[in-house]
Amino acid sequence: MSLSSALLEAAVDQIATLPGIGRRTAMRLALDLLRREPQEVARFSEAIRRMREEVRYCEVCCNISDERRCAICRDPNRDATLLCVVEDIRDVIAIENTRQFKGLYHVLGGVISPMDGVGPDDLNVAQLIERVAGGEVKEVVLALGATLEGDTTAFYLNRRLAERGVLVSTIAKGISVGGDLDQADELTLGRSILDRKPYG
Amino acid sequence: MSLSSALLEAAVDQIATLPGIGRRTAMRLALDLLRREPQEVARFSEAIRRMREEVRYCEVCCNISDERRCAICRDPNRDATLLCVVEDIRDVIAIENTRQFKGLYHVLGGVISPMDGVGPDDLNVAQLIERVAGGEVKEVVLALGATLEGDTTAFYLNRRLAERGVLVSTIAKGISVGGDLDQADELTLGRSILDRKPYG
Numbered sequence: 001m002s003l004s005s006a007l008l009e010a011a012v013d014q015i016a017t018l019p020g021i022g023r024r025t026a027m028r029l030a031l032d033l034l035r036r037e038p039q040e041v042a043r044f045s046e047a048i049r050r051m052r053e054e055v056r057y058c059e060v061c062c063n064i065s066d067e068r069r070c071a072i073c074r075d076p077n078r079d080a081t082l083l084c085v086v087e088d089i090r091d092v093i094a095i096e097n098t099r100q101f102k103g104l105y106h107v108l109g110g111v112i113s114p115m116d117g118v119g120p121d122d123l124n125v126a127q128l129i130e131r132v133a134g135g136e137v138k139e140v141v142l143a144l145g146a147t148l149e150g151d152t153t154a155f156y157l158n159r160r161l162a163e164r165g166v167l168v169s170t171i172a173k174g175i176s177v178g179g180d181l182d183q184a185d186e187l188t189l190g191r192s193i194l195d196r197k198p199y200g
Numbered sequence: 201m202s203l204s205s206a207l208l209e210a211a212v213d214q215i216a217t218l219p220g221i222g223r224r225t226a227m228r229l230a231l232d233l234l235r236r237e238p239q240e241v242a243r244f245s246e247a248i249r250r251m252r253e254e255v256r257y258c259e260v261c262c263n264i265s266d267e268r269r270c271a272i273c274r275d276p277n278r279d280a281t282l283l284c285v286v287e288d289i290r291d292v293i294a295i296e297n298t299r300q301f302k303g304l305y306h307v308l309g310g311v312i313s314p315m316d317g318v319g320p321d322d323l324n325v326a327q328l329i330e331r332v333a334g335g336e337v338k339e340v341v342l343a344l345g346a347t348l349e350g351d352t353t354a355f356y357l358n359r360r361l362a363e364r365g366v367l368v369s370t371i372a373k374g375i376s377v378g379g380d381l382d383q384a385d386e387l388t389l390g391r392s393i394l395d396r397k398p399y400g
Binding site: 033046092 | 204207208213218225227231234241247251253263264270271272292309
Protein backbone atom coordinates (compact mmCIF):
# COMPACT_ATOMS: atom_id res chain seq x y z
CA MET A 1 0.00 0.00 0.00
CA SER A 2 1.74 3.18 -1.13
CA LEU A 3 -0.02 6.38 -0.18
CA SER A 4 -0.18 9.69 -2.02
CA SER A 5 0.89 11.58 1.11
CA ALA A 6 4.03 11.03 3.17
CA LEU A 7 2.33 12.74 6.13
CA LEU A 8 -0.58 10.30 6.03
CA GLU A 9 1.85 7.42 5.54
CA ALA A 10 3.80 8.45 8.66
CA ALA A 11 0.63 8.67 10.76
CA VAL A 12 -0.66 5.32 9.51
CA ASP A 13 2.73 3.74 10.25
CA GLN A 14 2.57 5.04 13.83
CA ILE A 15 -1.04 4.00 14.45
CA ALA A 16 -0.27 0.53 13.07
CA THR A 17 2.31 0.03 15.84
CA LEU A 18 -0.56 -0.30 18.34
CA PRO A 19 -1.34 -3.88 19.38
CA GLY A 20 -4.14 -5.48 17.37
CA ILE A 21 -4.26 -2.59 14.86
CA GLY A 22 -3.27 -3.62 11.34
CA ARG A 23 -2.50 -1.23 8.50
CA ARG A 24 -6.06 -1.34 7.12
CA THR A 25 -7.54 -0.37 10.48
CA ALA A 26 -4.79 2.22 11.00
CA MET A 27 -5.76 3.77 7.68
CA ARG A 28 -9.43 3.87 8.70
CA LEU A 29 -8.53 5.57 11.99
CA ALA A 30 -6.19 8.07 10.28
CA LEU A 31 -8.93 9.00 7.80
CA ASP A 32 -11.35 9.52 10.68
CA LEU A 33 -8.86 11.88 12.35
CA LEU A 34 -8.38 13.71 9.05
CA ARG A 35 -12.11 14.49 8.91
CA ARG A 36 -11.96 16.28 12.30
CA GLU A 37 -11.08 19.85 13.14
CA PRO A 38 -7.31 20.45 13.52
CA GLN A 39 -7.74 21.69 17.13
CA GLU A 40 -9.61 18.50 17.99
CA VAL A 41 -6.78 16.36 16.60
CA ALA A 42 -4.24 18.55 18.43
CA ARG A 43 -6.07 17.80 21.71
CA PHE A 44 -6.08 14.09 20.82
CA SER A 45 -2.36 14.09 20.11
CA GLU A 46 -1.55 16.21 23.17
CA ALA A 47 -3.49 13.97 25.59
CA ILE A 48 -1.39 10.98 24.49
CA ARG A 49 1.93 12.85 24.69
CA ARG A 50 1.14 14.31 28.10
CA MET A 51 0.00 10.97 29.50
CA ARG A 52 3.34 9.36 28.66
CA GLU A 53 5.44 12.34 29.69
CA GLU A 54 3.76 13.32 32.94
CA VAL A 55 2.22 10.13 34.31
CA ARG A 56 3.68 8.85 37.57
CA TYR A 57 3.54 5.53 39.32
CA CYS A 58 2.56 5.12 42.96
CA GLU A 59 5.81 4.68 44.86
CA VAL A 60 4.19 1.97 47.01
CA CYS A 61 2.10 -0.23 44.73
CA CYS A 62 3.35 0.84 41.25
CA ASN A 63 -0.23 1.64 40.21
CA ILE A 64 -0.62 4.58 37.84
CA SER A 65 -1.16 7.74 39.84
CA ASP A 66 -1.01 11.51 39.40
CA GLU A 67 0.50 11.83 42.90
CA ARG A 68 3.40 10.13 44.62
CA ARG A 69 1.08 7.68 46.35
CA CYS A 70 -2.14 6.49 44.73
CA ALA A 71 -5.60 7.03 46.24
CA ILE A 72 -5.87 3.37 47.31
CA CYS A 73 -2.52 3.36 49.16
CA ARG A 74 -3.46 6.65 50.85
CA ASP A 75 -6.82 5.29 52.10
CA PRO A 76 -6.45 4.54 55.86
CA ASN A 77 -9.53 2.27 55.80
CA ARG A 78 -7.88 -0.34 53.58
CA ASP A 79 -6.38 -3.48 55.11
CA ALA A 80 -2.60 -3.13 54.80
CA THR A 81 -2.01 -6.75 55.87
CA LEU A 82 -3.65 -8.04 52.66
CA LEU A 83 -1.92 -7.54 49.31
CA CYS A 84 -3.37 -8.39 45.91
CA VAL A 85 -0.80 -8.88 43.12
CA VAL A 86 -2.09 -8.06 39.63
CA GLU A 87 -0.65 -7.74 36.14
CA ASP A 88 -1.71 -4.19 35.33
CA ILE A 89 -3.98 -1.30 36.21
CA ARG A 90 -6.91 -2.82 34.29
CA ASP A 91 -6.99 -5.63 36.83
CA VAL A 92 -7.05 -3.12 39.70
CA ILE A 93 -10.09 -1.46 38.10
CA ALA A 94 -11.81 -4.82 37.54
CA ILE A 95 -11.27 -5.94 41.16
CA GLU A 96 -12.25 -2.54 42.58
CA ASN A 97 -15.50 -2.78 40.60
CA THR A 98 -16.39 -6.01 42.45
CA ARG A 99 -16.23 -4.16 45.83
CA GLN A 100 -15.08 -7.47 47.32
CA PHE A 101 -11.50 -6.56 48.16
CA LYS A 102 -10.49 -4.20 50.96
CA GLY A 103 -6.73 -4.74 50.98
CA LEU A 104 -4.01 -3.03 48.96
CA TYR A 105 -2.60 -3.83 45.53
CA HIS A 106 0.74 -4.45 43.92
CA VAL A 107 0.91 -3.88 40.17
CA LEU A 108 3.55 -6.03 38.45
CA GLY A 109 3.39 -4.18 35.14
CA GLY A 110 3.22 -7.42 33.15
CA VAL A 111 3.75 -11.16 33.54
CA ILE A 112 6.79 -13.35 33.05
CA SER A 113 6.89 -14.39 29.41
CA PRO A 114 10.11 -15.99 28.12
CA MET A 115 8.62 -15.95 24.59
CA ASP A 116 8.39 -12.15 24.67
CA GLY A 117 11.66 -11.78 26.57
CA VAL A 118 9.96 -10.59 29.77
CA GLY A 119 11.68 -11.82 32.93
CA PRO A 120 11.17 -11.00 36.66
CA ASP A 121 13.63 -8.08 36.39
CA ASP A 122 11.37 -6.37 33.85
CA LEU A 123 8.49 -6.41 36.35
CA ASN A 124 7.92 -4.72 39.71
CA VAL A 125 8.95 -7.88 41.57
CA ALA A 126 11.80 -6.39 43.64
CA GLN A 127 9.40 -3.75 45.03
CA LEU A 128 6.93 -6.52 45.96
CA ILE A 129 9.55 -8.54 47.83
CA GLU A 130 10.72 -5.39 49.61
CA ARG A 131 7.14 -4.52 50.59
CA VAL A 132 6.55 -7.98 52.02
CA ALA A 133 9.91 -7.85 53.82
CA GLY A 134 8.52 -4.84 55.71
CA GLY A 135 6.61 -7.35 57.84
CA GLU A 136 3.14 -5.78 57.86
CA VAL A 137 1.75 -7.96 55.05
CA LYS A 138 0.17 -11.25 56.24
CA GLU A 139 -1.32 -12.57 53.01
CA VAL A 140 -0.48 -12.08 49.32
CA VAL A 141 -3.31 -12.91 46.90
CA LEU A 142 -2.02 -13.72 43.41
CA ALA A 143 -4.75 -12.48 41.03
CA LEU A 144 -3.06 -13.30 37.72
CA GLY A 145 -4.65 -14.49 34.49
CA ALA A 146 -5.20 -18.24 34.07
CA THR A 147 -2.73 -18.37 31.19
CA LEU A 148 0.66 -20.04 30.77
CA GLU A 149 2.36 -16.71 31.54
CA GLY A 150 0.10 -16.03 34.52
CA ASP A 151 0.73 -19.50 35.93
CA THR A 152 4.50 -19.16 35.39
CA THR A 153 4.49 -15.81 37.20
CA ALA A 154 2.40 -17.21 40.07
CA PHE A 155 4.78 -20.19 40.40
CA TYR A 156 7.79 -17.88 40.51
CA LEU A 157 6.25 -15.40 42.99
CA ASN A 158 5.02 -18.19 45.28
CA ARG A 159 8.56 -19.53 45.53
CA ARG A 160 10.00 -16.08 46.23
CA LEU A 161 7.28 -15.14 48.75
CA ALA A 162 6.98 -18.46 50.60
CA GLU A 163 10.55 -18.12 51.89
CA ARG A 164 9.44 -14.83 53.51
CA GLY A 165 6.89 -16.71 55.63
CA VAL A 166 3.88 -14.91 54.19
CA LEU A 167 0.64 -16.73 53.27
CA VAL A 168 0.32 -16.91 49.48
CA SER A 169 -3.11 -17.56 47.94
CA THR A 170 -4.55 -17.44 44.43
CA ILE A 171 -8.03 -16.43 43.29
CA ALA A 172 -10.47 -19.29 42.62
CA LYS A 173 -10.88 -20.75 39.14
CA GLY A 174 -14.22 -22.33 38.25
CA ILE A 175 -17.47 -21.91 36.34
CA SER A 176 -18.90 -18.41 35.92
CA VAL A 177 -21.59 -17.26 38.33
CA GLY A 178 -24.87 -17.47 36.40
CA GLY A 179 -23.25 -19.77 33.83
CA ASP A 180 -24.46 -23.20 32.75
CA LEU A 181 -22.13 -26.19 33.01
CA ASP A 182 -22.30 -26.93 29.29
CA GLN A 183 -21.09 -23.41 28.53
CA ALA A 184 -17.88 -23.78 30.52
CA ASP A 185 -14.84 -25.12 28.68
CA GLU A 186 -13.45 -28.55 29.66
CA LEU A 187 -10.38 -27.25 31.48
CA THR A 188 -12.38 -24.81 33.60
CA LEU A 189 -15.07 -27.37 34.42
CA GLY A 190 -12.42 -29.95 35.28
CA ARG A 191 -10.69 -27.45 37.53
CA SER A 192 -13.97 -26.55 39.26
CA ILE A 193 -14.50 -30.23 40.13
CA LEU A 194 -10.96 -30.65 41.48
CA ASP A 195 -11.35 -27.45 43.52
CA ARG A 196 -14.80 -28.37 44.91
CA LYS A 197 -15.54 -27.27 48.48
CA PRO A 198 -18.02 -28.25 51.22
CA TYR A 199 -21.57 -27.10 50.46
CA GLY A 200 -22.92 -24.06 52.28
CA MET B 201 -14.57 2.78 35.08
CA SER B 202 -12.86 5.45 37.18
CA LEU B 203 -9.09 5.59 36.81
CA SER B 204 -6.45 6.49 39.35
CA SER B 205 -4.86 8.99 36.97
CA ALA B 206 -6.56 11.96 35.30
CA LEU B 207 -3.82 11.97 32.65
CA LEU B 208 -4.53 8.36 31.75
CA GLU B 209 -8.27 9.04 31.84
CA ALA B 210 -7.87 11.94 29.38
CA ALA B 211 -5.83 9.82 26.98
CA VAL B 212 -8.27 6.89 27.18
CA ASP B 213 -11.18 9.30 26.55
CA GLN B 214 -9.47 10.60 23.43
CA ILE B 215 -8.51 7.18 22.07
CA ALA B 216 -12.08 5.95 22.65
CA THR B 217 -13.37 8.63 20.24
CA LEU B 218 -11.87 6.63 17.36
CA PRO B 219 -14.42 4.60 15.38
CA GLY B 220 -14.73 0.98 16.50
CA ILE B 221 -12.56 1.56 19.59
CA GLY B 222 -14.44 1.10 22.87
CA ARG B 223 -13.16 2.15 26.29
CA ARG B 224 -11.71 -1.30 27.06
CA THR B 225 -9.68 -1.33 23.85
CA ALA B 226 -8.71 2.32 24.39
CA MET B 227 -7.38 1.36 27.81
CA ARG B 228 -5.36 -1.50 26.32
CA LEU B 229 -3.86 0.83 23.71
CA ALA B 230 -3.10 3.54 26.30
CA LEU B 231 -1.31 1.00 28.51
CA ASP B 232 0.72 -0.15 25.52
CA LEU B 233 1.78 3.45 24.85
CA LEU B 234 2.65 3.89 28.54
CA ARG B 235 5.12 1.01 28.31
CA ARG B 236 7.07 2.73 25.53
CA GLU B 237 9.84 5.30 25.71
CA PRO B 238 8.57 8.91 26.03
CA GLN B 239 10.37 9.96 22.82
CA GLU B 240 8.66 7.13 20.93
CA VAL B 241 5.24 8.28 22.16
CA ALA B 242 6.14 11.88 21.30
CA ARG B 243 6.88 10.77 17.72
CA PHE B 244 3.55 8.89 17.65
CA SER B 245 1.63 11.92 18.87
CA GLU B 246 3.52 14.30 16.56
CA ALA B 247 2.88 12.20 13.43
CA ILE B 248 -0.87 12.41 14.07
CA ARG B 249 -0.86 16.15 14.81
CA ARG B 250 1.28 16.96 11.77
CA MET B 251 -0.83 14.83 9.46
CA ARG B 252 -3.98 16.78 10.34
CA GLU B 253 -2.31 20.16 10.40
CA GLU B 254 -0.17 19.94 7.28
CA VAL B 255 -1.95 17.54 4.96
CA ARG B 256 -3.32 19.02 1.76
CA TYR B 257 -5.86 17.84 -0.73
CA CYS B 258 -5.25 17.71 -4.48
CA GLU B 259 -6.96 20.79 -5.92
CA VAL B 260 -8.21 18.72 -8.87
CA CYS B 261 -9.40 15.37 -7.53
CA CYS B 262 -9.57 16.06 -3.73
CA ASN B 263 -7.27 13.07 -3.08
CA ILE B 264 -4.87 13.48 -0.16
CA SER B 265 -1.59 14.91 -1.41
CA ASP B 266 1.52 16.63 -0.07
CA GLU B 267 1.55 18.92 -3.11
CA ARG B 268 -1.11 21.09 -4.73
CA ARG B 269 -1.86 18.41 -7.33
CA CYS B 270 -1.53 14.71 -6.56
CA ALA B 271 0.81 12.36 -8.43
CA ILE B 272 -2.07 10.75 -10.35
CA CYS B 273 -3.45 14.08 -11.61
CA ARG B 274 0.09 15.17 -12.59
CA ASP B 275 0.71 12.00 -14.63
CA PRO B 276 0.41 12.90 -18.37
CA ASN B 277 -0.06 9.24 -19.31
CA ARG B 278 -3.42 8.93 -17.56
CA ASP B 279 -6.64 9.20 -19.56
CA ALA B 280 -8.23 12.52 -18.57
CA THR B 281 -11.51 11.68 -20.37
CA LEU B 282 -12.26 8.92 -17.87
CA LEU B 283 -13.11 9.79 -14.27
CA CYS B 284 -13.62 7.32 -11.43
CA VAL B 285 -15.68 8.62 -8.49
CA VAL B 286 -14.81 7.00 -5.15
CA GLU B 287 -15.72 7.52 -1.51
CA ASP B 288 -12.24 8.00 -0.05
CA ILE B 289 -8.52 7.53 -0.53
CA ARG B 290 -8.69 3.87 0.50
CA ASP B 291 -10.72 3.18 -2.64
CA VAL B 292 -8.12 4.97 -4.79
CA ILE B 293 -5.44 2.69 -3.31
CA ALA B 294 -7.59 -0.43 -3.84
CA ILE B 295 -8.31 0.43 -7.48
CA GLU B 296 -4.70 1.46 -8.19
CA ASN B 297 -3.59 -1.93 -6.85
CA THR B 298 -5.70 -3.68 -9.53
CA ARG B 299 -3.73 -1.88 -12.30
CA GLN B 300 -6.94 -1.99 -14.38
CA PHE B 301 -7.77 1.71 -14.40
CA LYS B 302 -5.83 4.31 -16.36
CA GLY B 303 -8.15 7.30 -15.93
CA LEU B 304 -8.27 9.92 -13.18
CA TYR B 305 -10.12 9.92 -9.87
CA HIS B 306 -12.50 12.13 -7.97
CA VAL B 307 -12.59 11.57 -4.21
CA LEU B 308 -15.97 12.47 -2.66
CA GLY B 309 -14.75 12.34 0.92
CA GLY B 310 -17.74 10.25 2.02
CA VAL B 311 -21.16 9.14 0.81
CA ILE B 312 -24.61 10.65 1.24
CA SER B 313 -26.05 9.38 4.51
CA PRO B 314 -29.19 11.11 5.85
CA MET B 315 -28.90 8.97 9.02
CA ASP B 316 -25.49 10.51 9.79
CA GLY B 317 -26.52 13.95 8.56
CA VAL B 318 -24.20 13.80 5.53
CA GLY B 319 -25.66 15.50 2.46
CA PRO B 320 -24.20 16.37 -0.99
CA ASP B 321 -22.93 19.71 0.34
CA ASP B 322 -20.70 17.89 2.84
CA LEU B 323 -18.98 16.02 0.01
CA ASN B 324 -16.78 17.15 -2.91
CA VAL B 325 -19.75 17.06 -5.28
CA ALA B 326 -19.59 20.68 -6.48
CA GLN B 327 -15.95 20.16 -7.55
CA LEU B 328 -17.00 17.02 -9.48
CA ILE B 329 -19.78 18.85 -11.36
CA GLU B 330 -17.37 21.69 -12.13
CA ARG B 331 -14.76 19.25 -13.41
CA VAL B 332 -17.26 17.53 -15.69
CA ALA B 333 -18.54 20.95 -16.87
CA GLY B 334 -15.01 21.57 -18.18
CA GLY B 335 -15.96 19.33 -21.14
CA GLU B 336 -12.91 17.04 -21.27
CA VAL B 337 -14.51 14.18 -19.33
CA LYS B 338 -16.40 11.66 -21.48
CA GLU B 339 -17.25 8.97 -18.91
CA VAL B 340 -17.73 9.00 -15.16
CA VAL B 341 -17.41 5.60 -13.46
CA LEU B 342 -19.21 5.49 -10.12
CA ALA B 343 -17.13 3.10 -7.95
CA LEU B 344 -19.12 3.35 -4.72
CA GLY B 345 -19.83 0.65 -2.16
CA ALA B 346 -22.85 -1.60 -2.73
CA THR B 347 -24.55 -0.23 0.38
CA LEU B 348 -27.69 1.84 0.91
CA GLU B 349 -25.55 4.98 1.21
CA GLY B 350 -23.44 4.07 -1.83
CA ASP B 351 -26.56 3.43 -3.91
CA THR B 352 -28.17 6.68 -2.73
CA THR B 353 -25.04 8.61 -3.67
CA ALA B 354 -24.82 6.90 -7.07
CA PHE B 355 -28.51 7.72 -7.74
CA TYR B 356 -27.96 11.36 -6.84
CA LEU B 357 -24.74 11.73 -8.86
CA ASN B 358 -26.23 10.03 -11.91
CA ARG B 359 -29.07 12.54 -11.94
CA ARG B 360 -26.70 15.50 -11.57
CA LEU B 361 -24.23 14.20 -14.16
CA ALA B 362 -26.70 12.90 -16.77
CA GLU B 363 -27.95 16.43 -17.41
CA ARG B 364 -24.36 17.36 -18.33
CA GLY B 365 -24.46 14.85 -21.21
CA VAL B 366 -21.63 12.70 -19.84
CA LEU B 367 -21.75 8.87 -19.88
CA VAL B 368 -22.27 7.58 -16.33
CA SER B 369 -21.38 3.95 -15.54
CA THR B 370 -21.05 1.89 -12.37
CA ILE B 371 -18.64 -0.93 -11.57
CA ALA B 372 -20.01 -4.47 -11.97
CA LYS B 373 -21.55 -6.36 -9.06
CA GLY B 374 -21.40 -10.16 -9.12
CA ILE B 375 -19.73 -13.23 -7.67
CA SER B 376 -16.08 -13.01 -6.66
CA VAL B 377 -13.43 -14.20 -9.11
CA GLY B 378 -12.28 -17.58 -7.79
CA GLY B 379 -15.43 -17.86 -5.67
CA ASP B 380 -17.94 -20.73 -5.65
CA LEU B 381 -21.62 -19.98 -6.24
CA ASP B 382 -22.68 -21.37 -2.89
CA GLN B 383 -20.32 -19.00 -1.12
CA ALA B 384 -21.94 -15.88 -2.59
CA ASP B 385 -24.83 -14.33 -0.68
CA GLU B 386 -28.32 -14.43 -2.25
CA LEU B 387 -28.44 -10.74 -3.19
CA THR B 388 -25.09 -10.84 -4.95
CA LEU B 389 -25.86 -14.09 -6.76
CA GLY B 390 -29.29 -12.76 -7.80
CA ARG B 391 -27.66 -9.58 -9.10
CA SER B 392 -25.05 -11.56 -11.03
CA ILE B 393 -27.86 -13.47 -12.84
CA LEU B 394 -29.75 -10.26 -13.67
CA ASP B 395 -26.52 -8.66 -14.93
CA ARG B 396 -25.43 -11.69 -17.02
CA LYS B 397 -23.64 -10.92 -20.31
CA PRO B 398 -22.92 -12.82 -23.53
CA TYR B 399 -20.27 -15.51 -23.08
CA GLY B 400 -16.76 -14.84 -24.34
